[in-house]
Amino acid sequence: MKKKINYSILFCLTLLGLSSCDRSLLNPIPQTSVSDASAFSSTTRVQTQLLSLYGALKDGNFYGGRYVIYGDIRGEDFINETSNLVTGSDVWGLNATNSATAVVNLWYFAYLTINKCNIFLDGMEAGGSAVVGAEAAAKYIAEAKLIRALSYYSLLQYYARPYIDGNGNKPGLPLRLNGIRGVGQSNLARSTVAEVYTQVLKDLNEAETGLPLKYATDAENTTRAHKNTAIALKTRVYLSMQNYASVITEANKIVSATAPFSAPTGVAHALQADITTIFTSPNYTTTESIMSMPMTATTGDFPGTQNQLAYYYSPNATNGGIGNGEYSLNPKGIIADTTWRAADKRRAFLKTSGTGATAKTWLIKYKAASPYTDYVPVIRYAEVLLNLAEAKARTANAVDAQSVALLNAVRQRSDATKTYTAASFASSTDLINAILLERRIEFLGEGLRNNDLVRLLQTIPAKGTVPAKTPSEPNYIWPISASELALNTLATDN
Incomplete structure (x- = not known):
């Protein structure tokens, strides 16, 4: 008898032509149900299985919301306003426990995505590849490997010590590469951080080989993985490993040598003239957005309750916003930096409510009201430019001219009155600090701040009532999920 397939977390990816499913099919154990040969018995079924991987990745508890939010609120640029554990007050306070909502759910939904990728890859090997043909199979397998790589990389940023x-050599993650098809398959010791990064890069390298150069539409070029997606993500991964030579090698594949910078192959990635447009419909699919998580108003195809970026960062209606005002901007954080000039277009993402001592500033980068259908950015071309700028600055013995030009490209796009020259920096260290500052401004609300702090083994600065957290203190990284420790007797805690 054929087993019934559980398409858990198969969200409607309208841009990809897929309708939503019944989320009541989601069961906590096993993490995904058995997929037998019938799941891969036709081209349509294989494609449905593939698109379900994107559905899992874009869940509001993972890359459709929470992963990005946690990356911001762990840093120093936001102030918690509601003291609500459900919306991450413990994450902001740097004191989340093994059983905290954030710790348990992010682990669960990331590994659910990984397991769906593993089951898909197993199914393709067992017969799916023959059904769709070698060319399509290579592309589909590459997409699954990229999603698995992104998921493992994302987990490393919270649950493992920084590579440096x-x-x-520190404990990393249980490295599951085969599908879990039932109970009793959870026991697996944690691989080292280096071993997990090795697998991430293996998946991304193989993905780059198998992925198409581009798709037929801008929508697919933004919401499905292609060669440049894999390359761009590798610049992020290598930056986290402080392997700057490899950042340069990868970035040079998709960044021209001189300004105006653009990708010479595949999708013609480039900065857009006005940053404020790319966060507004219908401009979610410009060539700056290398990968984003698409959302629509269709039931089941948006992040869901208390997962949405605008819900967290925008003020409530009373204060002129569309969200719940969960997190305001720290008045002593990046918004106080005097080099971020008032005329900078990125200041348009800030909104002040109240006056005097009661005034608060909010982030309104995400503008779609409930049900909150803003696309969630995974990686933009601006990040690749700044990744390359930082890598070149760190490997140079002097102020690197291309690094300065890349920094200028990002800054001048929003503030045409500011021009950096080599004379602006007394040393390469000063240039690096300017690039790191630019990252805080450019990617505010896009989830990169935690990654930038921990990859450099920097202290997480104090904010509001929360003291600074040094790399040697508990909760600099998260504890391992209580659910994993209960199910996996070989797992150890941080």
């Missing part, structure tokens, strides 16, 4: 701490 021991050159990757």
Whole structure:
């Protein structure tokens, strides 16, 4: 008898032509149900299985919301306003426990995505590849490997020590590469950080080989993985490993040598003239957005309750916003930096409510009201430019001219009155600091701040009532999920 397939977390990806499913099919154990040969018995079924991987990745508890939010609120640029554990007050306070909502759910939904990728890859090997043909199979397998790589990389940023701490020899993650098809398959010791990064890069390298150069539409070029997606993500991964030579090698594949910078192959990635447009419909699919999580108003195809970026960052209606006012901007954080000039277009993402001592500033980068259908950015071309700028600055013995030009490209796009020259920096260290500052401004609300702090083993600065957190203190990284420790007797805690 054929087993019934559980399409858990198969969200409607309208841009990809897929309708939503019944989320009541989601069961906590096993993490995904058995997929037998019938799941891969036709081209349509294989494609449905593939698109379900994107559905899992874009869940509001993972890359459709929470992962990005946690990356911001762990840093110093936001102030918690509601003291609500459900919306991450413990994450902001740097004191989340093994059983915290954030710790348990992010682990669960990331591994659910990984397991769906593993089951898909198993199914393709067992017969799915023959059904769709070698060319399509290579593309589909590459997409699954990229999603698995992104998921493992994302978990490393919260649950494992930074690569630089021991050159990757610290405990990383249980490295599951085969599908879990039932109970009793959870026991697996944690691989080292280096071993997990090795697998991430293996998946991304193989993905780059198998992925298409581009798709037929801008929508697919933004919401499905292609060669440049894999390359761009590798610049992020290598930056986290402080392997700056490899950042340069990868970035040079998709960044021209001189301004105006653009990708010479595949999708013609480039900065858009006005940053404020790319966060507004219908401009979610410009060539600056290398990968984003698409959302629509269709039931089941948006992040869901208390997962949405605008819900967290925008003020409530009373204060002129569309969200719940969960997090305001720290008045002593990046918004106070005097080099971020008032004329900078990125200041348009800020909104002040109240006056005097009661005044608060909010982030309104995400503008779609409930049910909150803003696309969630995964990686933009601006990040690739700044990744390359930082890598070149760190490997140079002097102020690197291309680094300065890349920094200028990002800054001048929003503030045409500011021009950096080599004379602007007394040393390469000053240039690096300017690039790191630019990242805080450019990617505010896009989830990169936690990654930038921990990859450099920097202290997480104090904010509001929360004291600074040094790399040697508990909760600099998260504890392992209580659910994993209960199910996996070989797992150890941080």
